[in-house]
Amino acid sequence: MRKTFVALTAMALVGSAAMFVAGPRLAGAQGGGTVEVDVKYNGAPVVEKLKVNKDTEKCGTETAIEKVVVGSNKGLANAVVSAPNTKGAKPVKGMVDQHGCKFVPHVSVMTPGELELKNSDDILHNIHTYSTANPAINKAQPKFKKVMTEKFEKPEIIKLTCDVHSWMQGWVAVVPGIAAVTDGNGVAKLENVPAGKQKIEVWHETLGKQDKDVDVKAGQTTKVTFEMKGK
Template identity: 35%
Template sequence: MHLRKIAALALLVPFAAACGGGEDAPAAAAPATAEPAATAPDLSNAGGVAGAVMFAGEAPGAEAIQMAADPFCQTAHSDAVMSAPVMTDAAGGLMNVVVHVSSGLENYSFDAATDQAILDQSGCVYDPHVLAMQTGQTVIIRNSDDTLHNVNVQPSSNPAFNQGQPLAGMEIEKIFDSAEVGIPARCDVHPWMGAFISVFDHPYFSVSATDGAFSIAQLPPGDYVLEAWHETLGTMTQSVTVAPNETASVSFEFGS
């Protein structure tokens, strides 16, 4: 009698153990933990960064662009268009440098800019020569010339395109979805025509003016790394701390 009871109890044991789950297999690894969600920055006590990019040393002289191959381009300018790999003013201010925040913004997210950027082909040169814009922002690439241009853009992390614009007034609208500095744009018909497009996933960038001046405003207080990029001189970086409601002063100096 007694044994039978024990047997009945024993029969239940496997069930109970089954419910406990298997301990004999090693634990599988958990997935990588998700990053904290990015939020829009608080701009109530925003500061900024301003300064100038200078060029030390002798800048190579500018040369006149030979446009004779296309009569239209030749006649579009009364004076020769000058071009140099490094464009400076008398005081050494370096133009066409893209200054941008390269780190320190990881916890923020930004809306796409609502205005449109414009890259114009006018008189067989690109205007501007260096364009900076945001991801998701629309850029209008316009042909203001009455001759054939093609816009051959070969980025490394955005889709490439190469479109012909045979008629004056034609426009192409493009949006770049990933951040990339210094995407080259060129016209194969007029080989002197080149431009650089830089795309950022935030609004904190500035292209230096003819005197080398740049400014980045509405930057939330914090520690940042600023990067300056030039098409031939490469990049330089600097750390900067932005205090509440203050504009930090930063200057870059490129050498030859």
């Protein structure tokens, strides 16, 4: 498998954001306010592309690595945004598909509980998780096993890989409180956040973590911007 690196032009930035697939949001109970989080990328991102030579009828002959996906407005996709001091988000079952030899969505959030793992490719995959708070999983998922369900009861961010297709990588954030993942424009909305001073946290798989304090007002939308710098 051969790696190539392509510097992003403005058009490539738009193409990168198009790779984004949205997952669910974890909202609080009724009431409170909305926090609209805008995450910007400050840097010159590079798209890493891999030549694929295995299961090409399903995986294609080339794949782009989704570590840093940036929109034309410099918005950073696939960042986990949360209000870490909140609890009691409405239960959301996790769901990740293996489609086109990628984990879809690349980054998702779920409340503690069940994660449904689908195999839409009709080929052999393998679910290998890297975690510390929850038991690690390393299981084959053959083409006839379309769905597997696993439990992740403790909060943490879990890395997903496939031992059959080494380029496949994804992330699942197990969060008991209010959380969401930024869209292709780098925006995420946290809904029904309790009024008052709240810490808002942003995590990205390669760019690290930031947080800010925000004054949330009931029935209103509060906007906050983060800037993540390239490494």
